[in-house]
Amino acid sequence: MRIQPVLVEPVWASDDGLSQVFHADALDFMQTLPSDSVDCIWTDPPYLLSNDGTTCVAGKRTTVNKGTWDKSQGLQLDHEFHRSWLAECHRILKPTGTIWVTGTLHVYLSVGMAMLELGYRILNDITWEKPNPPPNLGCRCFTHSTETVLWATKAPKGSRHKYTFNYGEMRQENGGRQMKSVWNILPPGRDEKLFGKHPTQKPLALVDRCLRASTTAGDLVVDPFAGSGVTGIAALRLNRPFIVCENEPEYVDLTIRRLQAECGPSQPQENHGLQDEHPVQRRLLETRGTYVPHCR
Numbered sequence: 001m002r003i004q005p006v007l008v009e010p011v012w013a014s015d016d017g018l019s020q021v022f023h024a025d026a027l028d029f030m031q032t033l034p035s036d037s038v039d040c041i042w043t044d045p046p047y048l049l050s051n052d053g054t055t056c057v058a059g060k061r062t063t064v065n066k067g068t069w070d071k072s073q074g075l076q077l078d079h080e081f082h083r084s085w086l087a088e089c090h091r092i093l094k095p096t097g098t099i100w101v102t103g104t105l106h107v108y109l110s111v112g113m114a115m116l117e118l119g120y121r122i123l124n125d126i127t128w129e130k131p132n133p134p135p136n137l138g139c140r141c142f143t144h145s146t147e148t149v150l151w152a153t154k155a156p157k158g159s160r161h162k163y164t165f166n167y168g169e170m171r172q173e174n175g176g177r178q179m180k181s182v183w184n185i186l187p188p189g190r191d192e193k194l195f196g197k198h199p200t201q202k203p204l205a206l207v208d209r210c211l212r213a214s215t216t217a218g219d220l221v222v223d224p225f226a227g228s229g230v231t232g233i234a235a236l237r238l239n240r241p242f243i244v245c246e247n248e249p250e251y252v253d254l255t256i257r258r259l260q261a262e263c264g265p266s267q268p269q270e271n272h273g274l275q276d277e278h279p280v281q282r283r284l285l286e287t288r289g290t291y292v293p294h295c296r
């Protein structure tokens, strides 16, 4: 039986309507998108790490718990979760499109396995090296200083569908030598947290390089787990229309504030049909702004 898609409406849209922010569950949201319609998916799914451990933040021991959205349901259910959203990504991705998925050792083995099970072809495993990682407080293993970004296509090897790889631009950026798959990039600085911060916020420079490597202006970029909206901001600055989705009201709010700051003063728009009386959602509707594409 076909599952009826839930009606989800954007809480923010650009003037041309091509770029949108949704406040919804990632699966409900993706079910509203047509098959083979997206050029690039850049996403940072929950690593499902919030299971009462501790970590080090700003030199202090603190809980790893980030919210119920990051809680593990056990190995099997976690793998099913990753399979389910990756299956929807596979459906909506164009045969010429590519997908980028971030992860640490806690998640990328399951994500990578699910990708292979679903028929993705992994093109690269980018190592994002963090120059200044927090110390490992337990002192029972090396300090974690990298994340992996899997880059994949759904087109089989030798397919007539060619994905975009802006080889020349990447080579030029690397001083005329082939760009390697280890990227040394600082975590987000204060300038990326002016409107609030997300506990797992990714640096704009990381998303920016991925999008510049794999898309051209006008390509549609999607992120089903938007967090602070980093994918939307990176896409906006590169003149790529984007559709991003986030479930937690405070992060939807943060995404919208970041987008509004990029684009100057905003005008309230009419309700796109969202009926939810949740106070945060109401505030989102009241403050939702327009954006002027190509404002940078």
Ligand SMILES: C[S@@+](CC[C@H](N)C(=O)[O-])C[C@H]1O[C@@H](n2cnc3c(N)ncnc32)[C@H](O)[C@@H]1O
Pocket (backbone or CB within 6 Å): 024, 025, 026, 027, 043, 044, 045, 046, 047, 069, 198, 200, 201, 202, 203, 224, 225, 226, 227, 228, 229, 230, 245, 246, 247, 248, 251
């Ligand atoms: C790892 S964070 C993304 C952080 C983001 N890349 C950034 O730089 O700000 C994952 C996000 O997915 C959201 N999330 C978790 N489960 C979700 C679901 N089922 N549907 C939509 N969003 C979800 C969480 O609220 C969280 O903000």
